[in-house]
Amino acid sequence: MNKARLVLEPTSKRGSVLRFSAxxxxxxxxxxxxxxxxxxxxxxxxxxxxxxxxxxxxFPIMQGGVPVHIEGKVSPSLLAxxxxxMKIRARWAPDKYRPVTLSADTETELPAVSEPGLxxxxxxxxxxxxxxxxxxxxxxxxxxxxxxxxxxxxxxxDVWLEQINSNQIYASLLADATAMLExxxxxxxxxxxxxxxxxxxxxxxxxxxxxxxxxLLAGRYDTALIANEVPYQWLDVRSTSHPVTNPLLGSQxxxxxxDGGDYSRAEKAKVIxxxxxxxxxxxxxxxxxxxxxxxxxxxxxxxxxxxxxFRIAGCPEPDTFKCEPSDAQIRSVRLHxxxxxxxxxxxxxxxxxxxxxxxGWAKAIRAVLRKHRWRxxxxxxxxxxxxxxxxxxxxxxxxxxxxxxxxxxxxKNNRADLAQRSLSDSRPT
Numbered sequence: 001m002n003k004a005r006l007v008l009e010p011t012s013k014r015g016s017v018l019r020f021s022a023x024x025x026x027x028x029x030x031x032x033x034x035x036x037x038x039x040x041x042x043x044x045x046x047x048x049x050x051x052x053x054x055x056x057x058x059f060p061i062m063q064g065g066v067p068v069h070i071e072g073k074v075s076p077s078l079l080a081x082x083x084x085x086m087k088i089r090a091r092w093a094p095d096k097y098r099p100v101t102l103s104a105d106t107e108t109e110l111p112a113v114s115e116p117g118l119x120x121x122x123x124x125x126x127x128x129x130x131x132x133x134x135x136x137x138x139x140x141x142x143x144x145x146x147x148x149x150x151x152x153x154x155x156x157x158d159v160w161l162e163q164i165n166s167n168q169i170y171a172s173l174l175a176d177a178t179a180m181l182e183x184x185x186x187x188x189x190x191x192x193x194x195x196x197x198x199x200x201x202x203x204x205x206x207x208x209x210x211x212x213x214x215x216l217l218a219g220r221y222d223t224a225l226i227a228n229e230v231p232y233q234w235l236d237v238r239s240t241s242h243p244v245t246n247p248l249l250g251s252q253x254x255x256x257x258x259d260g261g262d263y264s265r266a267e268k269a270k271v272i273x274x275x276x277x278x279x280x281x282x283x284x285x286x287x288x289x290x291x292x293x294x295x296x297x298x299x300x301x302x303x304x305x306x307x308x309x310f311r312i313a314g315c316p317e318p319d320t321f322k323c324e325p326s327d328a329q330i331r332s333v334r335l336h337x338x339x340x341x342x343x344x345x346x347x348x349x350x351x352x353x354x355x356x357x358x359x360g361w362a363k364a365i366r367a368v369l370r371k372h373r374w375r376x377x378x379x380x381x382x383x384x385x386x387x388x389x390x391x392x393x394x395x396x397x398x399x400x401x402x403x404x405x406x407x408x409x410x411x412k413n414n415r416a417d418l419a420q421r422s423l424s425d426s427r428p429t
Contacts (some may be wrong), residue, residue: 002027003067003103006057008050016040020216022053024060024068032060036216037192045220049073054082054102055249058210059205060198062086062097074104085248092238093204110253113222115149117258122210122216123151123188124157124158125177125283125305128227131268132259134275136225137184146257148186148222152215153177156193157206158286165293170284170326172294176281189217191204207241211256218254228261234342259400265305265343266350267314273315282306282318296393298323301333305343310359312350330364335372343368384390 012019021035025342034056037079038046050072054061055069061068079102086099120134123129139145155161155170163169178188195209207226214224229241243258250256260268270277284297284306296303304325310317317324335341344365351362382389400407 003069004061004064005072006050006053006061006068007018008053008072009012011043013040016302018046019160020044020046022050022057024057024064026064027066032057033194035194036213038216039190042189042217045217047110047216047218048074049218050104050424051075051078051110051218051251051254052212052275053213054078054185055208055215056195057198058082058086059097059200060101061100062089063200065098065100067101067103070102070104073102073106073108074102075109075251075253076107077109077247077253079104079107081248081250085245088245089204089247096201096204098306108250110218110222112253113218113220115220116222117147118149118222119146120189120214120221120222121148121151122214122227123153123177123181125173125180125281126227126420127268127272127282127284127309128229129267129281130272130275130278131263132225132227133181133186134183134272134278136259137186140271141259146225147226148184150187150217150218151177151181152189152191152213154191154193154210156196157209157213160196161192162197165314169294173283179253180275180277182282183275188363189249191216204240207246208249209284211246215254222253223255223257224250225257225259227335230261230339231264231346232261234339237342239339262349262397263407265309266345266347266354269306269315270313271308273313279316280320282320296320296322298325299329299395301335301340303310304330304333305347308347308351308365311361312347312354312356314354325361327364330361331367331371333368335368341372343371344372 004027007023007025009021016039017037018040019035019037021033032055050070051074052075054070058287082102083099086097090097090099121133123133133151135141136146136148153174159166159170161172163200174190183187191213193209193213211226212225226241226246228243230237230239230243234244235244243261246258247256251364257347282361283296285300285302286294298321305326307317307321335344348362348365350367351365356362393400
């Protein structure tokens with residue numbers, strides 16, 4: 001049977017920046033090209049193994065659904081882990097992904113690093129990553145404390161390359177991250193990637209890119225810390241970054257640790273409230289409601305949820321939140337994903353446990369949850385009428401999508417068009 005091929009490309013250099021790239025060559029003649037750029041000073045930390053490319057291109061590989069041969073060296077323990085990872089993700093989304101057979105020119109484990117135990121972490125200036133960096137840098141994780149050798153801030157992950165004012169937003173993010181990390185004596189590594197421009201579903205795949213960028217530096221570090229997204233009591237929630245699947249992106253020579261799942265958001269806020277630089281520079285939404293600006297909008301669900309976590313912890317809010325949410329703003333929050341519902345349930349529980357259950361804002365939190373449950377009931381009651389509704393939509397709009405779904409699709413298509421134009425140099429010649 002024919003196989004797709006994953007081919008590592010020669011390293012290129014522009015000024016003091018190195019670019020590391022690889023192509024996934026599909027059987028239909030198309031290709032997906034993934035690259036990272038790093039300052040030349042970190043070139044010796046980059047592994048010559050193909051492990052980061054296999055991880056970073058794993059979702060296009062699963063979308064292709066055919067065996068892939070990697071032209072290079074790959075850790076056999078990684079390939080074994082990825083077999084299970086692919087089966088799990090295929091179970092979660094059988095209509096989108098298939099587990100495939102991976103082979104390589106050479107299967108051998110990563111060589112031992114010069115300083116065993118040295119750990120690299122991803123950093124976004126958000127609450128979860130701040131918590132992970134701070135508690136390990138300050139040896140607050142007990143026997144699980146890791147020695148942090150560096151933290152990576154990726155341009156092309158939280159900050160998309162094609163978004164408005166991308167370079168300025170990333171420069172502000174990097175400046176804040178550098179100041180925060182310097183206060184912990186942790187080096188900050190700037191990294192750039194085109195991951196957002198590859199043909200894949202970013203919402204499914206971003207965790208693989210986050211890990212792949214860290215694994216790129218497996219020539220110096222043997223462990224990576226990933227800030228937890230799904231607390232351990234929510235293991236039934238399917239998420240891109242999950243404490244069950246994240247470790248499967250590691251190998252014997254480069255372990256992945258999902259960190260912080262035993263803490264609530266309010267507990268994390270309490271810990272980092274002792275870190276002055278985090279209280280001055282914490283960022284969680286990158287101006288979702290103010291495109292092109294690097295600031296917390298103080299209006300979106302994530303901003304409001306984060307500010308409430310600091311209230312529950314009994315701590316002042318970080319300086320980067322310019323205004324506090326009113327009870328009416330809290331009540332206006334609408335929950336769509338199960339993970340967000342769980343987070344708001346956690347806020348309601350923690351507010352009650354802290355003796356704040358009778359405050360206006362705690363009552364507003366419970367109102368958000370009640371409205372969500374009421375909408376769920378209405379949706380259930382509407383089920384028998386959905387075929388008629390869809391027929392009317394098809395007749396009047398030409399599609400069964402709702403107006404909000406049509407708008408979301410328009411935005412997604414615009415982004416896809418931008419990405420497709422940027423992929424023009426990724427086609428085989």
